[in-house]
Amino acid sequence: MxxxxxxxxxxxxxxxxxxxxxxxxxxxxxxxxxxxxxxxxxxxxxxxxxxxxINRVPELGGAPRDEGVAVTVPAMTRQRDAERSAVLATRCPMVTQALPFVAHSTIRNRGTVGGSLAHADPAAELPTVATALDAEFTARSTRGVRVIPAADFFRSFFTSELAEDEVLVSVRFPARTSGEGTAWVEFAPRHGDFAIVGVAAKVGLDGSGVVTAARLVYSGVAETPYRATEAEEALVGQAPTPEAMVAAGAAAAAACRPPADLLGSSEYRQNLIQLLTARALQSAAESARRSE
Ligand SMILES: Cc1cc2nc3c(=O)[nH]c(=O)nc-3n(C[C@H](O)[C@H](O)[C@H](O)COP(=O)(O)OP(=O)(O)OC[C@H]3O[C@@H](n4cnc5c(N)ncnc54)[C@H](O)[C@@H]3O)c2cc1C
Structure with a gap:
C-alpha cells in the first residue's frame, strides 16, 4: 500500500x-x-x-545539553546519538540503559527522542523512562511555550498532551543524585522487538543502605506508562533485600490489570511484572551503592 x-x-x-x-x-x-x-x-x-x-530545523536539533541538575535533549536528537551521549550516560544513566532496547541500531539512526515521546506508544521504552525520571517536555506553538511534566504528558494509547498546533521542542531529564541508582529491564520475544513488559526502576539509598525513595514504572501493561505507587511506598524505609524486592514485584503485579493480546495474557504480563521488578530493583540498588 x-x-x-x-x-x-x-x-x-x-x-x-x-x-x-x-x-x-x-x-x-x-x-x-x-x-x-x-x-x-x-x-x-x-x-x-x-x-x-522538521529534520532541517536547527532549533530542534543538536546534542544533549548538560545543565548540571538536568540534561536537556532536543526533540530531533537521534536515538542513536542519545544512546552514545557521554552526558546522558553520566547524568541520566537510565536513558542510556533503555535506548539499546529501542528497535535496532538502523532504526535508532533515524528515529528521534522527541518522535518516540510524541508518538506515546505505551509499549515504548522512552515514555516509560521519561515518566520514571519525572522528565519535563517543552512544547511550542504560535500561541506560546508550555512545559508539561511527564506525569501529564501521556494521555492514552498513542495520544499525548500535545495539541495539534504544538511541536515538541525538547525534553529535560533530571540528573541522577548521589546515592541513586537506576535500571531498565524488559522482556521481548526477540531483541529489538517491542517489549511485552518493560520496567524502569529507580532507587535511592541512604548511607546505611536503606531505601529512601523508589520509583517503578512499566511499559506494555496499560494505555500509558504505568506507575506502581504502592510497591514504591512499601520499599521505602527497608533494606533492599531479595525478599523486599520480590514483595515489591508481587505488589506491583497485584495492583495492575494489564491488557491481553497475541503476545500474552493479562496473567502472563502480571508474572512478567513480578519477575522483572525484582531484577530491575536489584540492578538499580547495585548501581545506587556504586554511586554513593
Ligand atoms: C521495526 C521497528 C521496530 C521498532 N521497535 C521499537 C521498540 O522496540 N521500542 C520503541 O520505543 N520504538 C520502536 N520503534 C519505533 C521507533 O523508536 C521510532 O523511531 C519512534 O517511535 C518514532 O520516532 P521518529 O523520530 O521516527 O518519529 P516519526 O515516526 O517521524 O513520528 C512519530 C509521531 O510523532 C509525531 N512527532 C514526531 N516528532 C514530533 C515533535 N517533535 N513534535 C510533535 N510531534 C512529533 C509525528 O507527527 C508522528 O505522529 C520501532 C520502529 C520500527 C520501524
Missing part, C-alpha cells in the same frame, strides 16, 4: 514549523525520523493532508 497524497512542507526554521501547524491544524502531521509515521502512512492508518518535515 502507498500513502494517500499529501502536501510536503520542508521547514527550515521553528517559525516555519509553527506557522504550518497553526495554518493546517489537525490536517497536518510532523515528520521527524519517520520510523513510526512512515509505516502508519504506508498502511493509511495516518492520512494527513500536509506533512511538516
Amino acid at each position: 502507498k500513502p494517500v497524497p499529501f502536501r510536503y512542507v520542508r521547514a527550515d526554521s521553528l517559525e516555519e514549523v509553527l506557522d504550518a501547524l497553526s495554518e493546517h491544524g489537525d490536517e497536518a502531521k510532523v515528520l521527524a525520523g519517520g520510523q513510526s509515521l512512515g509505516p502508519l502512512l504506508n498502511l493509511r492508518l495516518a492520512t494527513p493532508a500536509v506533512l511538516v518535515d
Whole structure:
C-alpha cells in the first residue's frame, strides 16, 4: 500500500514549523525520523493532508545539553546519538540503559527522542523512562511555550498532551543524585522487538543502605506508562533485600490489570511484572551503592 497524497512542507526554521501547524491544524502531521509515521502512512492508518518535515530545523536539533541538575535533549536528537551521549550516560544513566532496547541500531539512526515521546506508544521504552525520571517536555506553538511534566504528558494509547498546533521542542531529564541508582529491564520475544513488559526502576539509598525513595514504572501493561505507587511506598524505609524486592514485584503485579493480546495474557504480563521488578530493583540498588 502507498500513502494517500499529501502536501510536503520542508521547514527550515521553528517559525516555519509553527506557522504550518497553526495554518493546517489537525490536517497536518510532523515528520521527524519517520520510523513510526512512515509505516502508519504506508498502511493509511495516518492520512494527513500536509506533512511538516522538521529534520532541517536547527532549533530542534543538536546534542544533549548538560545543565548540571538536568540534561536537556532536543526533540530531533537521534536515538542513536542519545544512546552514545557521554552526558546522558553520566547524568541520566537510565536513558542510556533503555535506548539499546529501542528497535535496532538502523532504526535508532533515524528515529528521534522527541518522535518516540510524541508518538506515546505505551509499549515504548522512552515514555516509560521519561515518566520514571519525572522528565519535563517543552512544547511550542504560535500561541506560546508550555512545559508539561511527564506525569501529564501521556494521555492514552498513542495520544499525548500535545495539541495539534504544538511541536515538541525538547525534553529535560533530571540528573541522577548521589546515592541513586537506576535500571531498565524488559522482556521481548526477540531483541529489538517491542517489549511485552518493560520496567524502569529507580532507587535511592541512604548511607546505611536503606531505601529512601523508589520509583517503578512499566511499559506494555496499560494505555500509558504505568506507575506502581504502592510497591514504591512499601520499599521505602527497608533494606533492599531479595525478599523486599520480590514483595515489591508481587505488589506491583497485584495492583495492575494489564491488557491481553497475541503476545500474552493479562496473567502472563502480571508474572512478567513480578519477575522483572525484582531484577530491575536489584540492578538499580547495585548501581545506587556504586554511586554513593
Ligand atoms: C521495526 C521497528 C521496530 C521498532 N521497535 C521499537 C521498540 O522496540 N521500542 C520503541 O520505543 N520504538 C520502536 N520503534 C519505533 C521507533 O523508536 C521510532 O523511531 C519512534 O517511535 C518514532 O520516532 P521518529 O523520530 O521516527 O518519529 P516519526 O515516526 O517521524 O513520528 C512519530 C509521531 O510523532 C509525531 N512527532 C514526531 N516528532 C514530533 C515533535 N517533535 N513534535 C510533535 N510531534 C512529533 C509525528 O507527527 C508522528 O505522529 C520501532 C520502529 C520500527 C520501524
